[in-house]
Structure formats: C-alpha cells, structure tokens
Amino acid sequence: MWTVLLLLGLAVLLLFKRRTRRRNEPPLDKGIIPWLGHALEFGKDAAKFLTRMKLKHGDIFTVRAAGQYITILLDSNCYDAVLSDVVSLDQISYAQSLMKRIFSLNLPSHNPESEKKRAKMYLQGDTLTQLCSSMQKNLNLLMTPSDKGLETSEWNKDGLFNLCYSLLFKTGYLTIFDAEKNNTAALTEIYEKFRQFDKLLPKLARTTVNKEEKQIASSAREELWKWLTQSCLDGKTGRQSWLGSYIQQLQDEGVDAETQRRAMLLQLWVTQGNTGPTAFWVMGYLLTHPEALRAVNDEIQCVKHLCPEEGRNHTPVFDSVLSETLRLTAAALITRQVMHDKTIRLSNGREYHLRRGDRLCVFPFISPQMDPEIHQQPEMFQFDRFLNADGSKKKDFFKQGVRVKYPSVPWGTKDNLCPGRHFAADAIKELVFTILTRFDLELCDKNAVLPLVDTSRYGFGVLQPAGDLEIRYRLRS
Missing domain, CATH: 1.10.630.10 (Cytochrome P450)
Structure with a gap:
C-alpha cells in the first residue's frame, strides 16, 4: 500500500514539475528517459550528440541531462557578447562543483x-x-x-x-x-x-x-x-x-x-x-x-x-x-550557471530567453x-x-x-x-x-x-x- 502511494506521489510530482518550452525560449529537447534525458549520450560522445542536436535544432537549443537543463549556444559570433555578462552568467559555482568532484578541493572564497x-x-x-x-x-x-x-x-x-x-x-x-x-x-x-x-x-x-x-x-x-x-x-x-x-x-x-x-x-x-x-x-x-x-x-x-x-x-x-x-x-565546454532570467541575442538578431537555474554551455x-x-x-x-x-x-x-x-x-x-x-x-x-x-x-x-x-x-x-x-x-x- 505504501509503495503504491509513494509511486503515485512521485508520478504527481513529475507531472507538476514537467517542463515545457515557453515563448522565446530555445528549442527544448528532453529526451525519452524521464529525469535522465540525454545524459548518457552527452557523456559518451558530446561532439557527436551536440552535432546531431545542432542539425535538428540550429545554433541554440536546451537539452535535459540528469535533471539539469542545459542550453547549448553554437553561434560563435555572439560568444563574446553573451559570456561578457558575469552577473547573470556565473562561472564560479560550476567550477567549484568540479573542483570538489575531481580534486577534492573546496575554495569558496577564492577569487x-x-x-x-x-x-x-x-x-x-x-x-x-x-x-x-x-x-x-x-x-x-x-x-x-x-x-x-x-x-x-x-x-x-x-x-x-x-x-x-x-x-x-x-x-x-x-x-x-x-x-x-x-x-x-x-x-x-x-x-x-x-x-x-x-x-x-x-x-x-x-x-x-x-x-x-x-x-x-x-x-x-x-x-x-x-x-x-x-x-x-x-x-x-x-x-x-x-x-x-x-x-x-x-x-x-x-x-x-x-x-x-x-x-x-x-x-x-x-x-x-x-x-x-x-x-x-x-x-x-x-x-x-x-x-x-x-x-x-x-x-x-x-x-x-x-x-x-x-x-x-x-x-x-x-x-x-x-x-x-x-x-x-x-574541445573544452565553456560552462556558466544562469543566475537570473536573461535574454541573449544571436548574431542574426534573434533573441532567446534563458531561465534562472539552467546552465549555458558554449562548445567551440x-x-x-x-x-x-x-x-x-x-x-x-x-x-x-x-x-x-x-x-x-x-x-x-x-x-x-x-x-x-x-x-x-x-x-x-x-x-x-x-x-x-x-x-x-x-x-x-x-x-x-x-x-x-x-x-x-x-x-x-x-x-x-x-x-x-x-x-x-x-x-x-x-x-x-x-x-x-x-x-x-x-x-x-
């Protein structure tokens, strides 16, 4: 009985937390596996996966990977303009997370x-x-x-x-x-x-x-x-x-x-x-x-x-x-955490909205x-x-x-x-x-x-x- 109620509760939670694409947001591709999304394909061969997504969606799109929504930007002529915003796009928090995982290192006050x-x-x-x-x-x-x-x-x-x-x-x-x-x-x-x-x-x-x-x-x-x-x-x-x-x-x-x-x-x-x-x-x-x-x-x-x-x-x-x-x-991924809702403009003039809490990745x-x-x-x-x-x-x-x-x-x-x-x-x-x-x-x-x-x-x-x-x-x- 408790197992059934727990499963029902999780189903309801997933239903209410289900994400849909809003107006002016990049194309959203969540994959077919709940929560996990494209994580396995992304981690196995990021270049092959993101090339396929680019052919499908263009120079900007959002994918789901292990519960995280990641917007990929592939318009190189706007990299400078977008990444220069260090207020809305934070490079420190994700870097600190990697330092802990890889180097067992915690530098919260480092500049x-x-x-x-x-x-x-x-x-x-x-x-x-x-x-x-x-x-x-x-x-x-x-x-x-x-x-x-x-x-x-x-x-x-x-x-x-x-x-x-x-x-x-x-x-x-x-x-x-x-x-x-x-x-x-x-x-x-x-x-x-x-x-x-x-x-x-x-x-x-x-x-x-x-x-x-x-x-x-x-x-x-x-x-x-x-x-x-x-x-x-x-x-x-x-x-x-x-x-x-x-x-x-x-x-x-x-x-x-x-x-x-x-x-x-x-x-x-x-x-x-x-x-x-x-x-x-x-x-x-x-x-x-x-x-x-x-x-x-x-x-x-x-x-x-x-x-x-x-x-x-x-x-x-x-x-x-x-x-x-x-x-x-x-083949480095340049990653930023989106700290505030933000609108970015591509080199063709089109604008897209990024959600707070997502990540933005540039893959040159x-x-x-x-x-x-x-x-x-x-x-x-x-x-x-x-x-x-x-x-x-x-x-x-x-x-x-x-x-x-x-x-x-x-x-x-x-x-x-x-x-x-x-x-x-x-x-x-x-x-x-x-x-x-x-x-x-x-x-x-x-x-x-x-x-x-x-x-x-x-x-x-x-x-x-x-x-x-x-x-x-x-x-x-």
Whole structure:
C-alpha cells in the first residue's frame, strides 16, 4: 500500500514539475528517459550528440541531462557578447562543483579574476622570456643521452603519446613548480601517478567512477599532494614566481595549509594537462603528413641561426600547424550557471530567453572549429589552413559572407583567455623543434594512422587518443 502511494506521489510530482518550452525560449529537447534525458549520450560522445542536436535544432537549443537543463549556444559570433555578462552568467559555482568532484578541493572564497591578473603578470612579458629560458634548459636536461640512456646509433621504441606527454609534463613540473632537478626516478613516479589520476578525470567529473577507480584516484591524489607539498609549500618556491604568487593569494584569503596542499594538484593539472597531449597531436599529424613535416623542417633550417627568442617569432608554418592541430583537438565546454532570467541575442538578431537555474554551455569545437561553412573539409588536417598564399598568417575566415570573429577557440574567448597560452605554445614548439633537430624519428608502421580520440574527453580541454602511435627514434650523430 505504501509503495503504491509513494509511486503515485512521485508520478504527481513529475507531472507538476514537467517542463515545457515557453515563448522565446530555445528549442527544448528532453529526451525519452524521464529525469535522465540525454545524459548518457552527452557523456559518451558530446561532439557527436551536440552535432546531431545542432542539425535538428540550429545554433541554440536546451537539452535535459540528469535533471539539469542545459542550453547549448553554437553561434560563435555572439560568444563574446553573451559570456561578457558575469552577473547573470556565473562561472564560479560550476567550477567549484568540479573542483570538489575531481580534486577534492573546496575554495569558496577564492577569487578567479584576481588569480588571472596575477598569472598575467608572471606568464607574459619579460617574465615569460625568463620562464621560457628555464623551460628550454630543463627540456635539454631531460633529453640528454645520459638521462635517457641512449647511444647515438641505437634505435628506441616508444608510444608517441607517452613520449610527448612524459617529456612535457616533467619539463613543466621542473620549470613551474621549481622542483629538484636531479631525481629522474622521482620525476617518473610523479608522472605515472599523474597519468593514473588524469585518465580518470572525466569519470570523476561525472561521478561515474566505480569503487576500484575511486580508490585509484584517491591514492594518486594523496601521492601527488605529498610530492607537491614538498616542492611548493616548504619555503623553496620564490614569492616572485607565478606559483609563489598563487600560494600567497591563497594565504591572504585565509586558506588553511591542507587546502593549499590540495590546490597544488589543481594547478598541476591546469598547467600540464593539455600541453603534452597537444604536442602528441602535432607530432602525430606531422609524421602522418609528409608534406607538412617537410615544410616544418625547412622552416627550422631557416630560423636555426636566430637566437631562441627571435626564432620563436618567425615560424608561421609551425604556428599554422599548431593552430590547425588545436582546431581539430581543443574541445573544452565553456560552462556558466544562469543566475537570473536573461535574454541573449544571436548574431542574426534573434533573441532567446534563458531561465534562472539552467546552465549555458558554449562548445567551440563544433562551432567554429568543425563548421564546414567556415572550414572546408573540417575533419581533415591541412597544415597551411592558417596561412595566406604569401606565407603570412591568415586571420580572415567567413561564414555566409560574414567574417567570423573566431575561426578557432583553443584558448578561450576575449574576456576569458588562458593567461598561460604563450608559455604553453612555446613549450610545445620547443619540444617539437628539439625532437626534429636532435633525433631521427619515424613510424614503426609506415602506413600507420593517428588513433581515434577518446570520446569521453570531450569537454575537458585538449582531446587524448584512445590508443597510441608506435614510433622509433635515435639520437643523430
């Protein structure tokens, strides 16, 4: 009897809470499963799902996923105007929710805007030059024959993803976290623990980890907290560095020592979670596209006589390769919580109403990056897509005769640009140039193609491969 009454009560509750589309709201697609809606399809392959929704509904629509209503905006020419409203659209509450799930971190009084301003001070201008110089030294240290145990004529096999990710992770860790530079075994252990954690990050965000995975993630976090505490919170980190400034900010905000310790893992992932995978895709596209590889090698020969800082600013071919790689692999979801009812206007002049309590998501991977009206054959890698005929950087892209603001959005939008983008790009360039100049490198299988992407990574920055690309390499004499 009580079971029947409970079921009737739930049915009535669902009936009264049933949502319908109101006038001037985006198209509403709730899916066929009550409450759950499109959550499973969304989480399994967000790009495939949202592309299907775009074809069905257009550049704006609302979907239901696990009880949450999410409006997806795919008109790239209005991203800036919409996301500039930080009063009605809050980026902090959802970010804090993810920090708790992924990093077991609670920073309720933290000020992201203040953190961004501090980061700009240390990751741009003259300090960027110093940071890049330190990064180059650390990378060279890690790639010396004695460190890797290489003989000049000896071929070594590895997975390209592992090679790129491990080298850039270790380089970034030494550079940004000011860690000890003479313990190769410790660096390898930190990297392996980080990879254990990083592999589970999408599941942690979606709270779909099983018991065993939860234990693995918890153990990896504890080990990383221990290592990072030794590197960052024992007085070794200078207050004039970006990391030292961040620690000082946390202390000024009254954050306790344990929370500071946990915050270091967040910063480790933010600074190192995307550069290694990006370098893999760059090298992978070059190795599987001989014309692109020849063009980059020719450019390296042209700039090798320049000083490092000057050389980094005269590489239009590589810059196009990097832009094209990021167009194909940068797939973050920019998410905001709708705090107040709000009307937004698309670039065609049409207005739509957003409800308080919903979420708004922008997914640049679909638009503009994979939009066939902006990029011909968008699924194909074209190394010179971002070059004009005269070899200069191409900036003008059009859709239906109208210039698009962004042909690609790998670093965020106007008011939310990643402050560390210049350092990340320089680190990727330095790794690629070093590999191409100091090593003979080739595919183990001449006919190999790049692995498919891990579709669970859509929404979490640069994509990662579902497999690896086997290579062999040796030091040049």
